Amino acid sequence: MKEIMYDHNSVLIVSALFVCMLLAMEIGFRSGRRKQACATEAITQANAVLAAMLGLLALLLAFTFSAALQRYENRSQTVVAEANAIGTTYLRAQLLPKGMPDEVQALLRQYLGVRIQDGRVDATEPELHESLLHQAKLMEAQLWSHAVKAAELDPGPVISGLFIQSLNELIDTSSTRDAALNRHVPEIVLFLMFATIVLTTATLGFASGIAGHRVTLAAFVLVTLIALVVYLILDLDRPRRGAIQVSHESMLSLQQTIGAMRVHAFQPGSPPDAPQASRR
Template sequence: MDFSQEIIYDQNSILIVAVLFVLILLASEVGYRLGHYYQSRTDTDVKTQTNTIQTGTLGLLALILGFTFNMAVQRFNNRSEAVVIEANTIGTAMLRTNLLPEPYDSLTYDQLQQYILLRLQVGNTKYAMVTELENLNKATKVLQTEIWMNAVKAARIDPRSVTTGYFISALNDMIDAYGKRNALLALHVPEVILFLLFIVFIMSGALMGYAAGLGKKRTTLPSIMMTFLICLVVFIIIDLDRPKRGIIKVNQDSMLHLRGDDYEKN
């Protein structure tokens, strides 16, 4: 999926939430003025019906908000899990390089160290940097091919399944984990759901303002506080949906540990 063709994904999350907050306040003010205009012409039944519709709209907002939040959290957890799985498969492949005949044992080990650096760079590159990501993915695939060719050459020297075969099996798992992680990084909350959330949010603000206008008193501060809190939840949803751009980022420690002493070759 090309994120550069989307509207929301390319925008700053704080800016999105700030604009949304202002739009809610404007909708609430317009609704209030409209309700205040019809106040003298409205009876108790209409006010009761308006409050009922307002409650139903807020319930719908809560449902969509919870659904979207859960979707964003699931995607974030899946990305985090994918990093751990890929790190484990790379670590297994590194350990099994000891089973390869010389000189492919040390050569492949060094190539896997370079592979880790490429995967760490991908994890730290923003999706807005499209060219950089494409170059990193190309370099990763080239390195995968080189490692695979070394495994093939090693298998010709030592075709036993308990030595070279074990490494090839680990290499297959590593390549599969690479594809799965890339696919999960590309998944995010569809923009149509976010637009639906924003529309319901704005309409809820207008209804709250209209209901306040039909009454005799207006509770401005509580309405602003509730709007702010919901906007804060929207910010968290958008932030979770941006694995490389937001405040909440996928932990790369499992990949970093592969560069430590735990995986140094004996």
């Protein structure tokens, strides 16, 4: 199902929410002013309801923030796992029958470049993302055809089997990474959180109206902090846009290491660097 909010800028969403919070607070204040006649009992009830709603809002914010942060961590781990899988496959390609290693390693270098570029594509460029994803799938099919050919040429399954095993892991981790990038906090949870925020601020204004005074500066600070927390949640939940992006340092480091290996290959006696990305 297509998500409604994911295609909109986080700043615009939070700005609209902040305006709704201020409007709800003002509406609640004016409504409370009209009920000042029975203030004693109403103030006690309003304060009790406000405390309960603030507790519920704190629970929703904590739950949603935790879910967004967990998804962010999962995306970061899948990038490292894919870098490790590509590095292992690149090393084991040297075990393939004569004539195949150079061709397979060249294809893996192209594949790594495509995966790095795809990870940097913004959410506003879905066509480019689909094009890069299609290229990656074609390269995976080519790599698998090389694995099948290697298994036919090598009568001993051990050496070719090592390459096939690492290639299987490469394909699996790439699919896992793509799935992690498309996994977000359910929008129904966000809508419930927004509704709770607006109703809570309306109750805050209502309690102030019954008490006969405007909302204090501390209440406005609270409203601002809530808006900032919501922005942080949305930004964490959007890996392809916003200020907080998933780090691709492990993939870039692997690309540099593989490039260094190619340089060492033309210098006899120079030991190659292992292209394995550092595990976190």
